[in-house]
Amino acid sequence: MTLRNHSLIKRINRGRIMNAIRIGSPVARSQIAARVQLDRKSITNFINELIAEGLVMESGKVGNIAGRPYSMLKFADNFAAGIHIAPHLCCGVLIDFYGNIIAAHEVEYPLYTDLATICRAVENLYRQLNSVHPPNLGVGLSMPGSLDLKSGVMEEAVNIPGLAGVEVRKTFSACVNEPLFLEEESRSIALAEKWFGKGRSYADFVAVEVSAGVGMGIIVGRRLFKGAGQYAGEVGHVVIEPNGPPCRCGNRGCLETYVSEPAVVRELSRFTKSGFARLCYFPADSVDPADYNRIMNDTGYRLGQGLAAVVNILCPRTIILTGDVINLFGAAILPAVREGITRNSVKGNARQTELVVSELAHVDALGAATLPLADIFEVPGYFYV
Numbered sequence: 001m002t003l004r005n006h007s008l009i010k011r012i013n014r015g016r017i018m019n020a021i022r023i024g025s026p027v028a029r030s031q032i033a034a035r036v037q038l039d040r041k042s043i044t045n046f047i048n049e050l051i052a053e054g055l056v057m058e059s060g061k062v063g064n065i066a067g068r069p070y071s072m073l074k075f076a077d078n079f080a081a082g083i084h085i086a087p088h089l090c091c092g093v094l095i096d097f098y099g100n101i102i103a104a105h106e107v108e109y110p111l112y113t114d115l116a117t118i119c120r121a122v123e124n125l126y127r128q129l130n131s132v133h134p135p136n137l138g139v140g141l142s143m144p145g146s147l148d149l150k151s152g153v154m155e156e157a158v159n160i161p162g163l164a165g166v167e168v169r170k171t172f173s174a175c176v177n178e179p180l181f182l183e184e185e186s187r188s189i190a191l192a193e194k195w196f197g198k199g200r201s202y203a204d205f206v207a208v209e210v211s212a213g214v215g216m217g218i219i220v221g222r223r224l225f226k227g228a229g230q231y232a233g234e235v236g237h238v239v240i241e242p243n244g245p246p247c248r249c250g251n252r253g254c255l256e257t258y259v260s261e262p263a264v265v266r267e268l269s270r271f272t273k274s275g276f277a278r279l280c281y282f283p284a285d286s287v288d289p290a291d292y293n294r295i296m297n298d299t300g301y302r303l304g305q306g307l308a309a310v311v312n313i314l315c316p317r318t319i320i321l322t323g324d325v326i327n328l329f330g331a332a333i334l335p336a337v338r339e340g341i342t343r344n345s346v347k348g349n350a351r352q353t354e355l356v357v358s359e360l361a362h363v364d365a366l367g368a369a370t371l372p373l374a375d376i377f378e379v380p381g382y383f384y385v
């Protein structure tokens with residue numbers, strides 16, 4: 001065995017032990033040994049190392065049947081921050097190793113604001129989180145757009161023009177005092193679901209966000225699938241009506257032009273007396289129930305049409321829905337989403353795929369906060385939690 005392989009195996013075993021503590025905490029050394037199938041001596045060495053590094057701590061003693069006490073282990077207090085940049089606000093969370101949200105804050109700004117305002121908001125959020133506990137594990141940052149993770153440059157940002165062409169990694173590293181990790185918004189949401197949400201127990205699933213845009217994060221074998229060009233998951237630009245309305249991508253009739261927040265606002269506004277800019281300001285009692293139900297059914301069915309393409313190609317075990325449109329209208333549109341999927345996909349596939357709604361709060365920021373955790377728990381290409 002080469003030295004390199006030896007250190008790789010060590011990293012994988014460390015990740016597996018950390019994950020055993022994450023799942024079973026508080027947990028005894030013997031329980032960890034049984035879960036990761038390593039001998040007691042190796043476990044003791046690994047645990048001593050993790051304790052010395054301040055990652056793990058003893059959490060009291062428990063008596064066994066013979067009455068001899070043995071000590072339990074849990075994670076020591078370490079924190080990661082996640083900050084999500086949305087078109088109208090920044091949201092930040094501080095979490096511990098278990099994903100408990102210790103603090104959450106938001107800073108609002110006008111839609112389509114400039115880069116300087118966004119930077120001030122990120123700095124402000126970081127200060128607020130840092131005053132609770134310094135995020136010593138690092139800071140994850142998520143945002144919508146075509147983000148090149150290799151160069152750290154935002155190639156295209158239709159919903160946040162202030163970020164277009166910006167060297168995101170360089171710019172925002174200057175706003176925080178900890179290592180910075182980057183990810184695109186929809187993929188970040190899929191990571192939040194994988195670590196802490198409804199994707200916890202599935203090897204393969206997709207998370208679809210329906211808000212200002214429509215995006216998807218794909219998890220295959222517990223790892224994020226990025227495709228050849230890093231931008232896999234653009235379900236919002238699946239064409240469902242070739243002669244439909246123009247889309248910001250240059251095509252016509254993309255899914256996004258029918259089901260995104262601006263599209264639903266536009267439809268509902270046709271039936272209200274006073275205009276409203278965002279769905280959260282929708283005056284529900286000003287629309288005739290028949291018109292409202294028709295719009296909800298159409299929106300749901302269109303979303304189902306787009307998701308049918310996903311079901312046909314990937315046949316995911318679960319589709320987890322999230323985003324402003326789902327949070328506000330989920331119950332009203334879900335039956336039509338199911339119908340749209342069933343009617344437009346292969347029956348055998350549709351039967352295998354369940355449709356659920358995310359239950360996570362601050363899901364985008366939470367997903368960003370998993371990035372520093374992944375740096376500790378996971379070994380890219382070899383081990384994923």
Ligand SMILES: [Zn+2]
Binds near residue numbers: 236237249251254256
């Ligand atoms: Zn499009």
